[in-house]
Amino acid sequence: MTYETAAWILLMLGLVVVLLTRLRLGRSESGAQTVGPGILNLHTVNGLAAFAVSLxxxxxxxxxxxxxxxxxxxxxxxVLGLMILLRWLPVHGRHATRLGSDGWTDGPWLSIVAxxxxxxxxxxxxxxxxxxxV
Structure with missing residues (x-):
């Protein structure tokens, strides 16, 4: 496999991660703590811009x-994706709420892999x- 082919594959996988993150966290029923719309919008816009410039x-x-x-x-x-991933870190404290299960993966595993x-x-x-x- 050439570096060009591998680069194309990585670009397509990157686009899939951006779009799935948007679809998954754009709903209100995700199992983890909610992510603010600001970082989610920034993640989506930056990811689409990165893909377009790469094309x-x-x-x-x-x-x-x-x-x-x-x-x-x-x-x-x-970096934005890893910041979004931080929402899965356990929070300890008197008023901390327990994280619910996630419908897709029963936890953060899909987000971690992605x-x-x-x-x-x-x-x-x-x-x-x-x-x-490349």
Whole structure:
């Protein structure tokens, strides 16, 4: 598999993570503590922008400044996703509420796989970009 093919696969998986996060957390019945609409909207808009800039980079001749912008947006996206993932950390205290179960995965596992995988994928894309492989 070439680096170009792997980059396309990672871009598509990144888009899936962004859209599933939006669909899953946009509903009021998610099992974890709610995520504020601000960070969710920022995650969605930044993720779609990162995907769009990445498409321009891949399809329009690999212009280095466009690629650097795409990598930067994906890094911000990975950080935002990990911040959203923090909602699963247990809270201890007198007024803390117990987390309910999640309909999709019975816990945070889908979110962990998606967002840690996104962070690893972004790291690979950044490394390949800096090395001139994509």
């Amino acid at each position: 321009v980079y891949q399809l329009a001749g690999h212009d280095r400044p466009v690629g650097a912008l795409a990598v930067g947006l994906w890094i911000v996206e990975a 967002h840690v995988g996104m962070a690893i994928g972004v790291g690979l894309l950044a490394w390949w970009f800096v090395a001139g492989l």
